[in-house]
Amino acid sequence: MSRVRTSGILRGLTAAASALVLSAGLAACGGSDSASGSDDKTISIGIPSGWDEGIAVSHLWKAILEDEGYEVETETADIGVIFTGLAGGDFDVTFDTWLPLTHKSYIDKFGDDISDLGTWYDDAKLTIAVNESSPAKTIGDLKTMADEYGNRLVGIEAGAGLTKVTQEEVVPTYGLEDMDYVISSTPAMLSELKSATASGDNVAVTLWRPHWAYDEFPVRDLEDPEGTLGDAEEIHAYGTKDFGERYSDLEDLIGAFTLDDEQLFSLENLMFNSGDDVSEEEAVDQWLKDNASFVDDLKEKAVLS
Structure with missing residues (x-):
């Protein structure tokens, strides 16, 4: 059930300007049917477990959509479950698809059934990270320096694209088969990273940018001279195959959505790294207060797209 929010999506505009922007947005995004409110008003967001940027952005969109009168359902699951559910109609949208490398296998499998x-x-970048004071400079150094890292490379969820790339590309290319590649979960990886850096021990983990861990812990990326982790990637939103038909108002709004580094990192830090017991909803509310024109600017971009 949607919660009642006290701050509206059109905060910061006068009532007349708000009505003008919203009216233009509906006309541009969906035509006469959309303007009459024919779109579905219940929407389900699939949130990939462990990927903090996806969690943060999903809750940001939950707040935006609730302010627009939608009943929003969310479910957190492994990324493979998210894509299966998206293709099968169990989820309507997900906001954390990395392309062209990390989630390529899922797009190859489900691409015809999603949009x-x-x-x-x-x-966005996949990385192998180590504590700042440790000796390795490249991923290949781990082969000869494995003992310095307890002979372990600490990973995340089994279904994550990062895990697949590490198993299929990083490990064989750099000859790391003798290291214990620990496939666990993102919280477990971050817990080990926190513990090791606090105690001054060497640690090697699979990580990615953007992530608040780079601000919180003394870590750095290992060089990847063979390019096994790929170049910088894009993060996409994906919907069901018929998303545009059922949510014509939202298709252009989501298509106009972007975050820069400062916006994304500030949202993540509020949600995961504030040092307080802050819920996702409270973090988003604070971020929207700190970025008072964000949603209004997004609506204007959608109108102009």
Whole structure:
């Protein structure tokens, strides 16, 4: 059930300007049927477990959609479950698809049954990270320096694209088969990273940018001279195959959505790294207060797209 929010999506505009922007947005996004409110008003967001940027953005959109009168359902699951559910209609949208490398296998499998709603971030990177004071400089150094890292490379969820790339590309290319590649979960990986850096121990983990861990812990990326982790990627939103038919108002709005580094990192830090017991909803509310024109600007971009 949707919660009642006290701050509206059109905060910061006068009532007349708000009505003008909203009216223009509905006409541009959906035509006469959309303007009459024919779109579905219940929407389900699939949130990939462990990927903090996806969690943060999903809750941001939950707040935006609730302010627009939608009943929003969310479910957190492994990324493979998310794509299966999206293709089968169990989810309507997901906001954390990395392309062209990380989630390529899922797009290859389900691409005909889902729809690309656009790119909202374009500088995402998969990494192997170590504590700042440790000796390795490249991923290949781990082969000869494995003992310095307890002979372990700490990973995340089994179904994550990062896990698949590490298993299929990183490990064989750099000859890391003798290291214990620990496939666990993102919280477990971050817990080990926190513990090791606090105690001054060496640690090697699979990680990615953007992530608040780079601000919180003394870590750095290992060089990847063979390019096994790929170049910078884009993060896309994906919807069901018929998303545009059922949510014509939202298709252009989501397509106009972007975050820069400062916006994304500030949202993540509020949600995961504030040091307080802050819920996702409270973090989003604070972020929207700190970025008072964000949703209004998004609506204007959607109108102009």
